[in-house]
Amino acid sequence: MSSVMPPTCDVAVIGAGLAGALIARHLAQQNLNIIVLDANDVATGATGNSAEIALLGTSEFHAVLEEQHGPAFATETWELSAQNLELLAATALSLGLAAPAVGSFRLIGTSAEAILVQRSVQRLTHQGFNVLLEDAMELGYLIGLQTYDDLAFNPVEMTQRLLMHGRITLRPRTEVQHLEADSNGVTLKAKRSSLRAKAVVVAAGAFATRLCPSLAPHMSMLPVQIAECRTNETLPMPLLFNEGQVLLQDRGEFWRLSAWTPQVDENPWTQIEKYGKQFCPEAIMTRRYTSWVAQSSDGLPLVGQLSKTPHIYTLTGLGPWGLSWAFIATQQLLGLMLHDEDPGLFNVQRFETI
Numbered sequence: 001m002s003s004v005m006p007p008t009c010d011v012a013v014i015g016a017g018l019a020g021a022l023i024a025r026h027l028a029q030q031n032l033n034i035i036v037l038d039a040n041d042v043a044t045g046a047t048g049n050s051a052e053i054a055l056l057g058t059s060e061f062h063a064v065l066e067e068q069h070g071p072a073f074a075t076e077t078w079e080l081s082a083q084n085l086e087l088l089a090a091t092a093l094s095l096g097l098a099a100p101a102v103g104s105f106r107l108i109g110t111s112a113e114a115i116l117v118q119r120s121v122q123r124l125t126h127q128g129f130n131v132l133l134e135d136a137m138e139l140g141y142l143i144g145l146q147t148y149d150d151l152a153f154n155p156v157e158m159t160q161r162l163l164m165h166g167r168i169t170l171r172p173r174t175e176v177q178h179l180e181a182d183s184n185g186v187t188l189k190a191k192r193s194s195l196r197a198k199a200v201v202v203a204a205g206a207f208a209t210r211l212c213p214s215l216a217p218h219m220s221m222l223p224v225q226i227a228e229c230r231t232n233e234t235l236p237m238p239l240l241f242n243e244g245q246v247l248l249q250d251r252g253e254f255w256r257l258s259a260w261t262p263q264v265d266e267n268p269w270t271q272i273e274k275y276g277k278q279f280c281p282e283a284i285m286t287r288r289y290t291s292w293v294a295q296s297s298d299g300l301p302l303v304g305q306l307s308k309t310p311h312i313y314t315l316t317g318l319g320p321w322g323l324s325w326a327f328i329a330t331q332q333l334l335g336l337m338l339h340d341e342d343p344g345l346f347n348v349q350r351f352e353t354i
């Protein structure tokens with residue numbers, strides 16, 4: 001009889017990207033038995049394709065967030081991103097990984113944007129953030145927003161190390177196709193197997209809506225493109241353009257350009273071509289690829305429990321700046337799962353009250 005019973009665990013985590021690995025590790029440290037399932041392999045989704053930098057703040061200017069959502073929202077969002085960087089640094093240290101502060105320089109080309117960034121910097125410096133306005137004429141721009149706390153790290157190595165824990169069992173190449181929740185837990189159905197868990201965390205990135213269809217109206221799949229070019233030029237620090245949608249980095253033997261756009265019908269490649277021609281016209285392109293992220297309709301992570309699905313939690317919607325949210329979003333989910341604390345701004349139930 002027992003041979004036909006599905007295996008059981010305390011928590012099943014769907015998705016072995018950075019988000020899934022972070023929550024799995026924290027729960028394992030609470031002496032819970034965790035099974036992590038991935039349709040492919042560890043860090044083969046957005047995490048494995050990322051541009052490997054966790055930036056301070058948000059892609060929108062602080063002043064824009066203030067106008068759209070009020071000063072309290074703007075301040076809290078930036079504070080959460082600063083906490084995210086602190087958590088990232090502590091995680092890297094505990095795993096013996098490097099996460100150097102490389103900073104970044106956001107270039108501003110129009111006077112309308114310059115006014116917004118000046119207002120943003122005034123507020124941010126008043127709140128104690130380490131940001132500065134610098135002349136950027138040399139690069140062909142009006143001004144630039146210099147930040148110092150942005151961290152570079154290797155998300156693939158971090159994800160792999162996080163999953164190395166005695167209480168974590170990894171099941172790669174297992175695509176979960178269906179979840180059935182009842183009052184005692186959840187049954188996860190894959191093609192040739194099933195699993196019973198007391199709780200499930202859906203950390204399936206861009207594909208989370210397949211398992212949680214109620215998220216579909218509030219989440220979209222956003223393409224992020226990367227191009228790598230061989231060049232002998234050097235760049236002192238990562239440059240950001242177009243409201244944080246384009247990132248240019250010197251990776252030693254090559255430069256890397258990554259881009260996304262909030263417009264679903266626009267192609268990020270247009271931006272890569274534009275900035276590629278401007279900054280590395282002599283470079284030879286060696287590699288180009290696209291990967292997908294989950295983007296919520298207000299740009300913030302989707303963390304928590306969907307009210308109509310007992311025992312099923314989500315940790316998704318991290319977006320194109322997801323490394324700037326993954327660590328703090330995991331803490332918010334942990335607070336909910338272990339201590340019944342409200343995940344605050346990230347609470348997925350914010351959409352259910354609309």
Ligand SMILES: Cc1cc2nc3c(=O)[nH]c(=O)nc-3n(C[C@H](O)[C@H](O)[C@H](O)COP(=O)(O)OP(=O)(O)OC[C@H]3O[C@@H](n4cnc5c(N)ncnc54)[C@H](O)[C@@H]3O)c2cc1C
Nearest residue numbers: 015017018019039045046047050051176205291321322323
């Ligand atoms: C090209 C690119 C560059 C980026 N650069 C940056 C950057 O520099 N800075 C930054 O902050 N952010 C960046 N991001 C965003 C960041 O990488 C993501 O927000 C973050 O990695 C998301 O992590 P995740 O764990 O939620 O998702 P993922 O890493 O996508 O992990 C989800 C996992 O779930 C698995 N899965 C999906 N469905 C199922 C299923 N049904 N059953 C089992 N497994 C399933 C997938 O195989 C995948 O491995 C970039 C993203 C891309 C695509």
